[in-house]
Amino acid sequence: MRKLFHSLNSIRFKLVASGLLVTVPLIVLLFYNNYYAIHVVRDQVANSNKNMMSLYMREIDNGLEDVDRYLMSLVSSDIDVQILDMPQNSDEYIMSKLRMSEKLTNNLLIYKTDAFFVYSIPDDDLMDIVDGRIDLTEKETIRKFIRDGARSNPEGTGARNLGWFTANIDGQFYLMRTMRVGDTLVGAWVKADTLMLPLSLIHFGENGGSLLLSETGEVMIQTNRVNTEGISFHKDMDNHYLVGGSERYLVVGERSRVGNFSLVALIPNSVILQNLPYLNKVVFIISALGFILLPGYLIFLRRTLLIPLRKIESVMKRIGEGNVKFRVEPYPTSNEFMLVNKTFNRMMAQIEELKISVYEEQLSKHKAELQHLQLQIKPHFFMNTLSIIYNLALAKNYENIKEMSLLLVKYFRYMFRSNLTFVPLMEELDHVRNYARIHELRFQQDLQCEMLLPEELDKIHVPPLLIQTFVENAMKHAVSLDHSLRIAIEIRTENSGQESYIQIAIRDNGKGFKEEVLRELRHGNRIVDEQGEHIGIWNVWHRMRLLYGDKARLAFSNALPQGAVVEISLPLQLETEA
Structure with a gap:
C-alpha cells in the first residue's frame, strides 16, 4: 500500500495522468482540422468577395474620375465658364449660358452622373442639367442645398475641390463634386442609388447585402434590408473581419480612391459555413468540453508542479542577488520536489560556508589592487608643480605664487x-x-x-x-x-x-x-x-x-x-x- 501511494504521488504519474485526461477527450487533431477548414472557407469567400468589391469600386471610381476630368477641362479651358464668371454684358451671359446648357446636356449621357450644374454665387443663378429619372421635387431640394451651402460658407465651397464628398439631403445620400472658378461653382452630383444599381443583382444570402458607407461609417444605401445595428464599420477595410451578435457577418470592403466613401459587402457567417454544420457541432462540443476540463487541469497543474517550481525559483532568485541565507521552506509536495528541496538546502549551506572564506580572501586582494591603481594616479601631476612655482618666481608674480601655492596645497x-x-x-x-x-x-x-x-x-x-x-x-x-x-x-x-x-x-x-x-x-x-x-x-x-x-x-x-x-x-x- 505504501509503495502504491509512493507511485501515485510521483510527479511522473501526475503529469502522465493529467496529460491523458486533457488531451484524449479534446481530440486536438480533429479540433484543429475543423477550425482550419472553417478558416480556409471563410478566407476563400472573403478573397472572392474582396476581388468583386474591388472590381465594382474600380468601375465607380473610373466613372467619377471621368467626371472629374470633364469638370476640370470646363474650369481650366472652357471659354463659356469664364464668360459666366465675368460676363461683359447680359447678351453675352445668356449666349454662354445657352451654349453651356447644350454642352452639359450632350455630355450627361456620356458620363456616369445624374446631374451637372453651374452656379453663379453673386447672381444666385443656378443652371443644372438633370437626368430624367429625377423628379422635380428632388431637383428643387438639391438646388436649395447647393444654394444654401454656397451662401452660408462661400469660402468652404472651394475646399470641396479636394474630391467627391457625401451629402445627406432630406434622408437621401448623394455624391457631389464642386470646383470653383472665381465666384462661379461648376459641379456634378450622383445619387447613391445610381451607384448601387449594379450590385443589386448580386446575391449575398437571405440576410446579407452590399452597402455604400460614408466616411463616418454611416450607411448611405444598401441592396438588401440588412440589420446593421451594432455593426462597426470603422475598422481597416484592407482586411476582412467578423462582426455582429446573434447573427454574425463577414465584412469585406473597399475604399474609394476619389472620394470619402466605401463599398462594403455583409456576408452572413451562416451562409459561409452552411456546408459545414456537422463540423460546427463537433467544434462546439469539443470547445465546451475543453472549457470544462481546462480550469480543473490548470488548478491541478498549479498545485502539483507550478507552486513547487515557483518556490524554488523565488529562493534561487534571492540567492542570485547575494542573499545566500535563504532556504526552501519544507511543505507537502511530490516526492521528487521534496528530495530536490532537501538536497538544495544542504548544498546551499555548504556553499555559504565556502563563500565566506573565499569572499574574505578576495576582499583583501581587491583592496590591495584598488590601492595600487589609485597610487598610479598620484604621481601623474607631481613633477610639473615645482616648475610652475619656479617660473612664477622668475617672473616675480608674487600674487600668482601665493594663489598657486594655496591651490597646490588643496590639490595635494x-x-x-x-x-x-x-x-x-x-x-x-x-x-x-x-x-x-x-x-x-x-x-x-x-x-x-x-x-x-x-x-x-x-x-x-x-x-x-x-x-x-x-x-x-x-x-x-x-x-x-x-x-x-x-x-x-x-x-x-x-x-x-x-x-x-x-x-x-x-x-x-x-x-x-x-x-x-x-x-x-x-x-x-x-x-x-x-x-x-x-x-x-x-x-x-x-x-x-x-x-x-x-x-x-x-x-x-x-x-x-x-x-x-x-x-x-x-x-x-x-x-x-x-
Whole structure:
C-alpha cells in the first residue's frame, strides 16, 4: 500500500495522468482540422468577395474620375465658364449660358452622373442639367442645398475641390463634386442609388447585402434590408473581419480612391459555413468540453508542479542577488520536489560556508589592487608643480605664487586622501575646480568649467579622482588656439527599476576623439600613441569594475559639431553606504 501511494504521488504519474485526461477527450487533431477548414472557407469567400468589391469600386471610381476630368477641362479651358464668371454684358451671359446648357446636356449621357450644374454665387443663378429619372421635387431640394451651402460658407465651397464628398439631403445620400472658378461653382452630383444599381443583382444570402458607407461609417444605401445595428464599420477595410451578435457577418470592403466613401459587402457567417454544420457541432462540443476540463487541469497543474517550481525559483532568485541565507521552506509536495528541496538546502549551506572564506580572501586582494591603481594616479601631476612655482618666481608674480601655492596645497591634500574608496561628490567637484584653476594659471589660458547638478547630490559618494581624470584628459587634448576651452559637467540621478543610478556627463569643445582612439576606448583597451601609454582612463575603468562590477558603465562619443563626450553611470552610493 505504501509503495502504491509512493507511485501515485510521483510527479511522473501526475503529469502522465493529467496529460491523458486533457488531451484524449479534446481530440486536438480533429479540433484543429475543423477550425482550419472553417478558416480556409471563410478566407476563400472573403478573397472572392474582396476581388468583386474591388472590381465594382474600380468601375465607380473610373466613372467619377471621368467626371472629374470633364469638370476640370470646363474650369481650366472652357471659354463659356469664364464668360459666366465675368460676363461683359447680359447678351453675352445668356449666349454662354445657352451654349453651356447644350454642352452639359450632350455630355450627361456620356458620363456616369445624374446631374451637372453651374452656379453663379453673386447672381444666385443656378443652371443644372438633370437626368430624367429625377423628379422635380428632388431637383428643387438639391438646388436649395447647393444654394444654401454656397451662401452660408462661400469660402468652404472651394475646399470641396479636394474630391467627391457625401451629402445627406432630406434622408437621401448623394455624391457631389464642386470646383470653383472665381465666384462661379461648376459641379456634378450622383445619387447613391445610381451607384448601387449594379450590385443589386448580386446575391449575398437571405440576410446579407452590399452597402455604400460614408466616411463616418454611416450607411448611405444598401441592396438588401440588412440589420446593421451594432455593426462597426470603422475598422481597416484592407482586411476582412467578423462582426455582429446573434447573427454574425463577414465584412469585406473597399475604399474609394476619389472620394470619402466605401463599398462594403455583409456576408452572413451562416451562409459561409452552411456546408459545414456537422463540423460546427463537433467544434462546439469539443470547445465546451475543453472549457470544462481546462480550469480543473490548470488548478491541478498549479498545485502539483507550478507552486513547487515557483518556490524554488523565488529562493534561487534571492540567492542570485547575494542573499545566500535563504532556504526552501519544507511543505507537502511530490516526492521528487521534496528530495530536490532537501538536497538544495544542504548544498546551499555548504556553499555559504565556502563563500565566506573565499569572499574574505578576495576582499583583501581587491583592496590591495584598488590601492595600487589609485597610487598610479598620484604621481601623474607631481613633477610639473615645482616648475610652475619656479617660473612664477622668475617672473616675480608674487600674487600668482601665493594663489598657486594655496591651490597646490588643496590639490595635494586631496590627493593624499584619495586612498579612500569613496569621497563625497562635492569634494570631488571642488577638487576639479581647484585643478582647473591650476591649469589656467599654469598655461595662462582662458578656461571655462561649468557644472550643472541638483542640490540633493551633496550626500552622494563617488570614487576619488573619477571626474578629475577626464577633466585632465580634456585639458590636454581639447586645447585650441582658435577658441577658449570650455568643459561642461552635468550630473543627475536616474531610477531604473529597483536600482538608482548617478549619471555624469563630461563634455568639451575640442576636436573630439580620433576614430582609432574611440574604438580602443569602447573596447576597454589601454591607449598608446606617440606620447606613450595613457593609463588614466584605463585605471578609472578598472577601478569602477572593482567597486561596482557590471553595474557601472563608461561610454565615449563625439558631439556635434565637435567635442568629446564621456558618460559615466554608477549605482547611487549614499553617505550612509560609503
